[in-house]
Amino acid sequence: MAEHLHGFLRDLTDHGVGVSVPKKIHFLRAVELSDHDDLANLYWIGRISLTTSPREHEVFDPIFWRWFSTTPPALVAEPEPPAADDGPAAAPNAVRDTEDHPYAAADRGTGQAASPAVRLGRLTFRPTTAAEAQLIALLQRDLPAALPRVASRRRRPARRGDVLDLRRVVREAARTHGEVLSLRWRHRPSRPRRITLLIDVSGSMKQHSADLLRFGHAVLTSCARAEVFTFGTRLTHASAALRAADPDTAVRALSAVVLDADGGTRIGSALRDFLANRRFSTMARGALVIVFSDGLERGDCSTMTEAVRRLASLSHRLLWWSPLACDPTYRPVTRAMAAIADHLDALTGVCDLQTAHDQVASAFSLVRGPRIRRHHSGG
Amino acid sequence: MSRADRLALAGDLEREGYLADDGLLTAIHLARQLGLPLLLEGEPGVGKTDVAAVLARVLRREFIRLQCYEGLDASHALYEWDYPKQLLHLRLAEVEGRRTEGLFDDQFLLQRPLLRALRAEAGVVLLIDEIDRADSEFEAFLLEFLGDFQVTIPEVGTVRAVVPPVVILTSNRTRELHDALKRRCLYHWIPYPDAERERAIIRAKAPHLDERSAGRLIDAVNAVRDLAPVKRPGIAESIAWARGVQLLIHEGYDWFEAMRSSLGLLVKYEEDIVLVEAHREEVFAGS
Numbered sequence: 001m002a003e004h005l006h007g008f009l010r011d012l013t014d015h016g017v018g019v020s021v022p023k024k025i026h027f028l029r030a031v032e033l034s035d036h037d038d039l040a041n042l043y044w045i046g047r048i049s050l051t052t053s054p055r056e057h058e059v060f061d062p063i064f065w066r067w068f069s070t071t072p073p074a075l076v077a078e079p080e081p082p083a084a085d086d087g088p089a090a091a092p093n094a095v096r097d098t099e100d101h102p103y104a105a106a107d108r109g110t111g112q113a114a115s116p117a118v119r120l121g122r123l124t125f126r127p128t129t130a131a132e133a134q135l136i137a138l139l140q141r142d143l144p145a146a147l148p149r150v151a152s153r154r155r156r157p158a159r160r161g162d163v164l165d166l167r168r169v170v171r172e173a174a175r176t177h178g179e180v181l182s183l184r185w186r187h188r189p190s191r192p193r194r195i196t197l198l199i200d201v202s203g204s205m206k207q208h209s210a211d212l213l214r215f216g217h218a219v220l221t222s223c224a225r226a227e228v229f230t231f232g233t234r235l236t237h238a239s240a241a242l243r244a245a246d247p248d249t250a251v252r253a254l255s256a257v258v259l260d261a262d263g264g265t266r267i268g269s270a271l272r273d274f275l276a277n278r279r280f281s282t283m284a285r286g287a288l289v290i291v292f293s294d295g296l297e298r299g300d301c302s303t304m305t306e307a308v309r310r311l312a313s314l315s316h317r318l319l320w321w322s323p324l325a326c327d328p329t330y331r332p333v334t335r336a337m338a339a340i341a342d343h344l345d346a347l348t349g350v351c352d353l354q355t356a357h358d359q360v361a362s363a364f365s366l367v368r369g370p371r372i373r374r375h376h377s378g379g
Numbered sequence: 380m381s382r383a384d385r386l387a388l389a390g391d392l393e394r395e396g397y398l399a400d401d402g403l404l405t406a407i408h409l410a411r412q413l414g415l416p417l418l419l420e421g422e423p424g425v426g427k428t429d430v431a432a433v434l435a436r437v438l439r440r441e442f443i444r445l446q447c448y449e450g451l452d453a454s455h456a457l458y459e460w461d462y463p464k465q466l467l468h469l470r471l472a473e474v475e476g477r478r479t480e481g482l483f484d485d486q487f488l489l490q491r492p493l494l495r496a497l498r499a500e501a502g503v504v505l506l507i508d509e510i511d512r513a514d515s516e517f518e519a520f521l522l523e524f525l526g527d528f529q530v531t532i533p534e535v536g537t538v539r540a541v542v543p544p545v546v547i548l549t550s551n552r553t554r555e556l557h558d559a560l561k562r563r564c565l566y567h568w569i570p571y572p573d574a575e576r577e578r579a580i581i582r583a584k585a586p587h588l589d590e591r592s593a594g595r596l597i598d599a600v601n602a603v604r605d606l607a608p609v610k611r612p613g614i615a616e617s618i619a620w621a622r623g624v625q626l627l628i629h630e631g632y633d634w635f636e637a638m639r640s641s642l643g644l645l646v647k648y649e650e651d652i653v654l655v656e657a658h659r660e661e662v663f664a665g666s
Contacts, residue, residue, distance in 0.1 A: 020562045030409050035381050044405035052561040054420070054568050153450025154516070166462035170469075174482060178469030282553040306650070310609075 005031065008067040017059050018050030026050075039068060125210045125255075128247045132214065135353040136247055139218035139360060146360050147192040147223060148288055148316060154188075161187030193316055194225040196283050198274065200293035201258060202232040202265035208323045210251070211352040212292045217242050217250045227283045231270035232260035237280070267293055267336075268303030275310055289315040292350065294324050301336035305343075312343040317371065321359070325349030345371065384408060388437075396583050397426065397433040398576055406567035407434065416525045416546035418510075418561065421569035424613020427549040428508055434545065435504035443499075443544075444506045445492040447513035453520060458532055459489045483534035493524055494538065502542035510560075511550040518560050525563045572614065574601060580614060585621035587629070596621055599638065600645065602662040608651040620645040635663060 005028070012018045018027065026049040034041055043064055051060050128136070157165050168184035197216050201209045209230075216228040220243045228238045241257050244250040271291075275281050289311060297304050312318045320340075324330050326349035332341045341347060350356050385404050392399050399407070407430070410417035419427045435442035445456055465487050472479040490498065496505040510518065524530050528540035548564060550556060572580065574597055581593045588596070600617045612620075623641035632640065646652055655662055 020558075022562050026413060026415060026565065029413055033409075033412050038382065040401065041385075041405060044402050045409065048402070048406045048409055048565045048567050052418075052558070052566050057568065153448075154452060154514075167460070170460070170462045170465050173466060174469055174479065177473040177479070178466060178471075179473075180466070278551065278553050279555070 004067070008063070011063055011067065012050065012060065015059050015063060017056045017063075023050050023052075042068065125213075125248075125251050128214065132211075132353055133247070135357055136214055136218045139215065139353070139357055140222040142357070142360055143219060143222045144192060144224075147195060149190040150193050150286065150316075151188040152191045155186040156189050158185055158187040158189070161185030163187070192224060194227070194283060194287035195219055195223050196226070196287045196289045196315075197228045198271070198289070198291045198293070199228065199230045199238075200232070200265060200267070200291075201230045201260070204265065204294055204296055205292075205323070208292075208351050212321075212350075212356070213238075213242065213251055213254065214247050214353060215356045217244075217247045221245065225287075229274060229280070230254070230258050231265075231267070231274075232258075233266050233270075234260050235270045235273045235280075236260075265293075265296060265298070267295065267297045268301065268305075268307055271307035271311060272303055275307060275314075281314060284311060284314045286314075286316050288317050288319070290319045290321060292321045294322050295320070295332075295334065295337045295340070297336040301339055304336055305339040308340040309343050312345075317345045318343065320344045320347045321350035321356070322347065323349065323351035326351045326355065391437040392430075392433055393583075395433045395436050397429060398572075398580050398583065399430070400570075400572070400576065402567060403430065403569060406565060410547070410565055411545060413565070414528075414543045416548055416564045418548045418550065418556075418564040418566050419569055420550050420552055420566070422571065422611070422613055423551055424615035425569045425571060426614055427569060428506065431504055431506035431547040431549075434547070438502075438504060438545065440501065440545070441499055441503045442506070443492050443496050443503050444508060446508050447510050447517065449512060449514055451513045451517050455491060456517070456520075457491050457493045457530055459491065460534075461487045461489050488535070493530065496544045496546075497528065497530065497538050497540045499544070500541050503544045505544045505546045507546065507548045509551060510548050511553045511556065515557060518557050522559055522563065525560065574598075577614060577617065581617060581621045584618045585625045587625050588621055592624075592628075592634070593621070595634075596624065596638070598664070599662050602658070602664070603645065603651075603655055606654055606658055606662075608646060608654055609648040610646070610651065612645050616645050616647075638663060 009018065009024055009027070018024060027046060030045045030049050031042070034045060046064055047057060047060055051057055155161070155163060157168060163186045165184040165186045169180060172182070172184070173180050197212075197219060199209060199212050199216060201213075213228075213230070216238065219226045220228060220239060226239070228242050230236045230238045236258050238254050238257060241253040242250045244253055274284075291308075291311075308318070322330075322337075325332075325347060330349065332338055332347060337347075348359060350359055385401065385408070388404050388408060389399060392404075406417055406419075409415070419430070421427055431444075432442055460483070465482055468482065468487070469479055488494075492505070496503045507521070510521075525546065528543050528546075529537055531537045571577075577600075578593050578597050581588065581597060582590070585593070597617070600612055600620070604611050620638075620641060623644045624637045627637035627641060628634070642652065642655060646655060
């Protein structure tokens with residue numbers, strides 16, 4: 001039995017679950033305390049002591065049943081995390097997360113409803129030029145200072161402040177026999193808000209998405225709290241891949257993750273998936289959100305309008321960067337763009353790193369101060 | 380854990396009005412046997428917070444709750460010195476011409492939830508609620524506490540738990556927790572209950588609804604969940620709705636009216652209310 005358990009643990013470790021030694025000790029101690037004849041019980045013990053997320057349950061379950069039974073009994077077959085908006089099945093990056101596992105094959109392509117418009121493609125980019133590398137360095141320098149700021153919740157001692165620092169006051173008074181000679185203060189230092197980018201990598205954006213991904217790389221490597229997502233026909237959480245120190249390495253790492261490049265666009269459903277996942281939508285709450293897309297939504301655009309409205313109300317500012325708007329004669333007249341224009345804090349033309357840097361240098365000023373809406377339109 | 384243990388625990392929880400499935404029972408049992416903190420995740424409103432309160436009643440232990448928020452720090456979670464009292468003490472000593480000593484005695488120590496949990500002699504059930512709302516500094520601060528049930532206070536030294544507390548952490552997964560924290564905890568995901576269990580829960584929480592009505596109500600809740608609303612109603616919402624309906628019927632409303640008028644207890648977004656109205660037929664099919 002001991003041999004069997006250790007083999008099971010080794011198998012799990014090989015698949016990235018329950019790797020840490022304390023977890024294994026918890027498991028073995030729990031097994032010692034339990035009945036040996038109760039398989040369902042062993043299943044729960046293993047799952048509770050060895051795994052740390054619903055994603056790991058997906059890896060754990062098949063391995064467990066392979067080692068301990070041929071068919072799972074009905075009473076434990078059901079407890080899959082339902083999680084329409086939270087669990088692993090819905091997490092668009094499940095593909096990346098489970099890529100090393102043999103079970104990943106089953107995952108691939110089940111995340112989104114397939115349609116004729118879905119054409120899976122990989123991102124391919126030419127290497128970054130010297131001029132672009134220079135722009136990236138400029139962006140990394142200028143971005144942190146350009147971000148809107150918010151008062152931190154954690155007070156710090158300061159020369160001036162709004163709250164007495166009683167701890168320091170009393171400590172100093174103790175030295176002078178309880179006489180308070182001077183007051184000490186605490187304040188709330190400001191810190192940059194989170195910045196979240198949603199980058200369209202579909203076919204119609206082909207010329208521009210590479211540059212914006214480099215921009216995303218610059219954001220991730222310079223701002224403390226930043227997230228980048230890509231979308232075409234599906235949503236991908238790209239932050240981890242893009243965070244590599246070198247832009248080309250970052251974009252190459254990303255191409256392993258993004259499987260829907262150069263295909264059709266479903267902006268509405270991608271944004272809706274983003275909002276439906278609570279972990280993701282938290283990344284937009286009170287953040288500076290920038291959507292980079294041409295806004296060419298085919299068919300019914302009500303999903304997109306609704307998603308943009310919710311995104312606008314969640315975020316601190318919602319900026320829409322469109323390569324089409326680089327043309328001075330551009331007006332948002334397509335049905336989708338006309339419908340969402342009122343919800344945006346700004347709609348500006350950005351098509352490459354240079355124009356992105358111009359925005360950071362100048363127009364980011366609009367993200368300061370109170371929010372001004374051109375129109376107020378109800379839901 | 381033997382079947383008898385499980386049944387006994389299930390019975391105890393049920394008497395307090397909490398219906399747990401096998402996974403949760405095993406998780407609670409292991410947390411107690413191994414003396415490890417238990418991290419519970421799941422959709423909002425599946426009873427993560429409730430289970431801690433109920434467990435405290437079952438174990439006849441004091442229940443201490445620490446609600447997490449961004450910026451929560453040691454002075455709110457662990458301890459704080461009573462500065463005004465210290466200052467008075469200093470002044471008094473000065474007036475009486477005594478030397479000031481013991482400025483960091485127990486009499487000046489304000490115990491916050493974590494310290495109270497460690498010092499309670501009868502043992503407690505400690506709920507650290509919505510840990511995902513706290514920032515990672517606080518998570519790091521918790522590691523010593525969760526690992527050994529002890530904390531180090533600079534002026535006092537290391538405080539160890541008199542009786543190891545039963546610790547339950549909850550998270551809504553709005554962000555990923557650190558591995559270091561997860562490694563110290565047992566982990567359980569609470570799923571939505573199946574219709575059968577949910578009906579039993581409704582029956583326990585709104586006892587004046589008859590069997591058939593409870594069934595219709597659950598059907599309606601499940602129909603709403605299937606409409607893919609902005610926020611899928613959890614069990615907490617179905618319980619609130621059932622209680623609302625129960626009250627309105629008692630006041631003389633008919634079924635359909637009662638369910639419709641109290642719909643705001645089930646769905647909380649304007650979009651969702653519009654959605655439910657549009658699919659009235661399906662949702663209230665049983666009524």
